[in-house]
Amino acid sequence: MSNIKEVAKLAKTSTATVSRVINRSGYVSDEMKARVLKAINELDYKPLQRNVExxxxxxxxxxxxxxxxxxxxxxxxxxxxxxxxxxxxxxxxxxxxxxxxxxxxxxxxxxxxxxxxxxxxxxxxxxxxxxxxxxxxxxxxxxxxxxxxxxxxxxxNNENAAYLATEYLIKLGHKKIAFIGGTENMEISFYRHKGYKMALEKHKLDYNKNIVEHGDFSLESGYKSIKKLMNSSKDITGIVAGNDLMAIGAINYLNFKGYKIPEDISIVGFDDIELASSITPKLTTIAYPLxxxxxxxxxxxxxxxxxxxxxxxxxxxxxxxxxxxxxxxxxxxxx
The missing domain is CATH 3.40.50.2300 (Response regulator)
Structure with missing residues (x-):
């Protein structure tokens, strides 16, 4: 079983510095802290547990x-x-x-x-x-x-949140609404996708898997997803994106291809990040109660x-x- 001296030796520092890192007491540079934590990990060092008080x-x-x-x-x-x-x-x-x-x-x-x-x-x-x-x-x-x-x-409640976003577009008259979800195996993506489908069903609109894509919550994946969707379905008028970054990525592609937002295509994001209110046009989005x-x-x-x-x-x-x-x-x- 490893001890604090071995950690100090591997990290090329003193036992006092290792103790400060473990107990978060006193100043230790970020570089040294990273070396100590790496040594603790490599040696599988288990500091003695102190009592609750x-x-x-x-x-x-x-x-x-x-x-x-x-x-x-x-x-x-x-x-x-x-x-x-x-x-x-x-x-x-x-x-x-x-x-x-x-x-x-x-x-x-x-x-x-x-x-x-x-x-x-x-x-x-x-x-x-x-x-x-x-x-x-x-x-x-x-x-x-x-x-x-x-x-x-x-x-x-991500299901309800996606329902709100989708129903908002439906009430604006949109019937061909695409969905750009996040990472497919994440529960947040699952419930947002489910909320999107529920809104379509409630308003008697058909669910079409061909206008559904999944990215990874990044700007680039939003760009790639809408590119794929627009190449296969030219009549999309609305988009629900799984987060604001993917929504902005989609807007970047649509602007590049000459589409006007929202005259040609409307889009709603998720998260209300700071960038959402500073881009042109300002992004309609779903805000968490952070x-x-x-x-x-x-x-x-x-x-x-x-x-x-x-x-x-x-x-x-x-x-x-x-x-x-x-x-x-x-x-x-x-x-």
Whole structure:
């Protein structure tokens, strides 16, 4: 079994520095911190667990899939601001740089100098929950559908949100509405796709799988998806995109091909990122209640840290439609 001296030797530093990294006490440069954490991971070093009273660091780990996604950058900002008002610090863990090792680094990091976890990804979700419970670290799962798992969670009804977006276009007279979903095996994508289909069914419009594409929530995938859709179906008048980045990617392609938004094609996005209100035309989108989500998540994790006796909390919130300029009544010449 490895010890702190071996970690220090591998990281080429002192045991005192390793201790500061583990306990998040005192200054350690980002470069040195990364070397120490890498050594801990490689040696599978397990720091001795302190008792609950001594464990308090007033630090919460916020785990996000990809901080470069503007939605998660915005969520991080909200959570950090609320946490800071309560004298808690946020340790940001960006999963996009950790997945290559299968998640072992992430699992080893849990419990290293943190009081609680706010988890916003599907990546190894059950493993993370089980590890947190094993070492008695409070955890709250954000915006992920959970079945038969006892854990605090705050989610958004994505089915209803996609229904709102699709019905909005239908009420503007659109009948040929394409759907650009996110990563196909993600539950968020599944429920948004389901909401899209429900709206079509409610308004007696046929579901056509040929005008459905799935990207990966990136700008580029929105561009490629709408290119494929427009090459196969010239009569599309409306688009529901699984997030704002894919919506903006689709708009970029349509502008390149000479289509006018919303005169020729209307489009609705998801997430209400900052860019949505600054592009031309301004993007009509579905907005998450980020402030309320953040407050509920932090309240739940802090209550657990304090040892409050209560049942597991499960909150499901509703998104809202923000009308801007990218969607309008259907052009009668198109139908």
């Amino acid at each position: 001594n464990r308090k660091t007033r630090t919460l780990a916020l785990v996000v899939p990809d901080i470069e996604n503007p939605f998660f950058a915005k969520l991080t900002k909200e959570i950090s601001e609320i946490a800071n008002t309560l004298d808690y610090n946020i340790l940001l863990i960006n999963l996009s740089g950790l997945k290559n090792d299968g998640g072992s680094f992430l699992l080893n990091l849990i419990g290293t100098g943190i009081d609680g976890i706010i988890y916003t990804s599907s990546f190894r979700l059950e493993d993370v929950i089980n590890k947190a419970k094993e070492i008695k670290i409070p955890i709250v799962v954000l915006d992920r559908e959970l079945k038969n798992i006892q854990v605090d969670s705050v989610s958004v 402030v309320k989500m953040s407050k509920l998540a932090i309240e739940a994790v802090i209550q657990s840290i304090s040892g409050s006796e209560r049942d597991y909390m499960s909150s499901c919130l509703f998104a809202r439609l923000i009308e801007r300029e990218s969607a309008d009544f259907v052009n009668k010449k198109k139908i």
